[in-house]
Amino acid sequence: MFIKNAWYVAAWGNEIGRHLTQRWITGEPLVMFRTEAGEVAVLEDRCAHRRASLSKGNLVGDAVQCGYHGITFDCSGKCTHIPGQDKIPPAMQVRRYPVIEKWKWIWVWMGDPDKADESLLPEFQYNDMPGWLATGGCLKVDANYQLLTDNLLDLTHETYVHGKTIGNSAIVETPMEYRVEGNEVHVQRIMRNTPPPPLFKKVRGFTGNIDRWQVIRFQMPANVSIDARGYPAGIDDLEQGMRWFSINSITPIDERSSLYFWTITRCFALDDDNLTQMINDQILKTFLEDVEVLEAQQQLIETDTRANPDISIRADSGAISARRIVQRLAEADAVQAQPVEASVN
Amino acid sequence: MFIKNAWYVAAWGNEIGRHLTQRWITGEPLVMFRTEAGEVAVLEDRCAHRRASLSKGNLVGDAVQCGYHGITFDCSGKCTHIPGQDKIPPAMQVRRYPVIEKWKWIWVWMGDPDKADESLLPEFQYNDMPGWLATGGCLKVDANYQLLTDNLLDLTHETYVHGKTIGNSAIVETPMEYRVEGNEVHVQRIMRNTPPPPLFKKVRGFTGNIDRWQVIRFQMPANVSIDARGYPAGIDDLEQGMRWFSINSITPIDERSSLYFWTITRCFALDDDNLTQMINDQILKTFLEDVEVLEAQQQLIETDTRANPDISIRADSGAISARRIVQRLAEADAVQAQPVEASVN
């Protein structure tokens, strides 16, 4: 179940250049490249002729030449040349996907191109903002994308999964507040006078307790940002504390595997390259702990034959709300994708 | 097709300790551990909350703490703690499986716990009896468990598969006797004045012919013991001969893979460690010959599209009887597992 009328991250901007890159999103194969002018173009990676993989062909100017029989498609998906014949059948075209490059990532619209709407991008401006520095990566995870958004919306798991880096018992002991606003879900925990988790100590050298904020925001289809702050307890001063955003966008490859695009973007010690590298290493290690849990969970869900298996707790409220939003929007997309029945009488 | 109301070997006793061990039986994931008192506990290895793998969590006292959000289950499967809330929903529990540790193995009851009945254990006392010494192991086999019991119930295959260790032409030339008693099948061959197979020569140094006994006993669901004896021909004297039991319990992982627990337990030369090692090596080699045959057979059965493929011979009688017993009991279990229909009128 996927929302089709939505933007998904297909790649980091610097992955896409004057070459052909294949990637699968919501079960569809895409071929991506930059035009000579530097714009990103995204087409279906199945030749309209005999379904060869266009990404194994050649980029010729701003067009893709299929590597099998040489049929050529421009960056709008229109066929511009068929070897050995002049007439081009109108159906000879491949699907073009709307694309936006923004905040360091390439965003692809998987639904009706006429509905593509830049205002539906999640607000991830901190990935690329003066005074902020982002470090991050992309992980392939063999689990449904909603298991990843569940994970990010309930940070009590940090206590149990990530005790070596960002978790400690303060999180689970602090009640969560949450609210739904339109297609967004907000979850927050403010932990007063609490010991800093190991990574916070390393990053900012806290010696005593801190006030710690986690402000989580879900934006459809599968974007979760976390505004994380830590200050010496009682002293609300950024100079003595830290603040970063953990910015996460999950792209479904198909129903059982996902790409996990992530950054940590911070507004302090921007010139400290060692710190940047250390944060990247520690967060990557942290996410790999999640991957192990999530891939085992995926396997146990797939093999489960019970009728109504999950029992929820209070901490699930945010994740449940986000799933409701996704289900509602995905069902609306599916209805619109149905052919309209001719009305009789 | 599995008998659920039955005991299956889940592990050797010495595999289970103060740590969490995962194993799959009849398609269900189990987590196993020893309590502080040394008892073995077996729970479903799917957290009732979001189906994380409990075996990736922590053993805390006699309880399992899920490694994802920290929900804790005691060794009866009851939830004892939910982080961040006091109220525990009654449905928050995981299935507990009855378990018996006996004769060096851990036996798990996969059906209705109220029906768990120790008297249904197979009689495998020779695995752990004064005056006897057992050596053995466990093999994973990519074949249905009944292909393994078929194999053990028709030892004519020793002639063709195991000519280097325990087989020779005497077996296939000697008629088999068999009888069914309740849920047991007994098959036996007594070979008089026959050349010893290679392994018997190595073990006991026979120079001339022997009288050789094979007394096979099938006990449901998938247990086969073989009382094997060899004496110098005409001399029924253990001091000059050998006797051992080959004890085998097949545990279905699912419909197409199995765990094969096995021992050879003997009542002679108990102090001879080299002999113990040699027997273990030779029998393991022998069983790996079976594994190759059985895995190929499994593949050919799965790809077969013919309607009624198997043609039976006289030597199959024991295996066919055992399959009838399994089918009858498995169907009875399936009927009992159906929800009772409300009678109308």
Added chain:
Amino acid sequence: MFIKNAWYVAAWGNEIGRHLTQRWITGEPLVMFRTEAGEVAVLEDRCAHRRASLSKGNLVGDAVQCGYHGITFDCSGKCTHIPGQDKIPPAMQVRRYPVIEKWKWIWVWMGDPDKADESLLPEFQYNDMPGWLATGGCLKVDANYQLLTDNLLDLTHETYVHGKTIGNSAIVETPMEYRVEGNEVHVQRIMRNTPPPPLFKKVRGFTGNIDRWQVIRFQMPANVSIDARGYPAGIDDLEQGMRWFSINSITPIDERSSLYFWTITRCFALDDDNLTQMINDQILKTFLEDVEVLEAQQQLIETDTRANPDISIRADSGAISARRIVQRLAEADAVQAQPVEASVN
């Protein structure tokens, strides 16, 4: 979808000897061997008893002894021995497949043995003819067999896939002629005064332009020969030019994988072993380029959910005709294989 009443290449003749060889054709497992008289015999590779793999057993004289319980089948598939019993049930037999060894290859008839008809062999005599020398091999390809015959029937792909060996732009620029004759398809291109492709230069040292012929012939079920000729432009003289046949037979393993048997057989410089080796190397490299394209195409077809996906062009005419022939014959086979309904009244 397979034509069953047809000959498929199962092996090179020199692969089959006094040992048992397994191979799968149209989803069926075969065991092959030579009798003491040197004839090739082909049986179903599933023992009629318990479906063990006969190819893991032993060849005893002209019979196959199953490696599991020793039941023996002669080279007609008739059971000749059951260990431990004298009576042989009439159903205890395995299917025999008609076989012809011709033109260096072993041909097996996968349909009704009574319909086996040597005149339905493709005319591949150039593989084994005085004055001609064949070099070749066999590749496993993870793609449906018809993707391979499509490939061979539209050589415009040489321009794009094989520019380093046998392709150049002349092919795609020259119109193709084609005609259907019964169950055969003929496609040809005659390219006048055209630059030779790289491999032709290497093989024959052409310095100027050539006249190049490609005469393609499809014979059911999946045989394609290409009569390829090149002469100095305007000079129709074999002494100064080259001619070879590319002979190809595709054997479906199942619906998604195939064996690709191929030769290049030439009528010039027969004693030049270096040339033979060079041609073999270059053609193998060329076919491995096809394999990469075809395996990606197979994956994209399997994952495609669109209703009517392929758009055809003029160059597809030959391949489309060949597919129509295969479909017609396969459907006729399927109808004949149905049990006849009793006519009522």
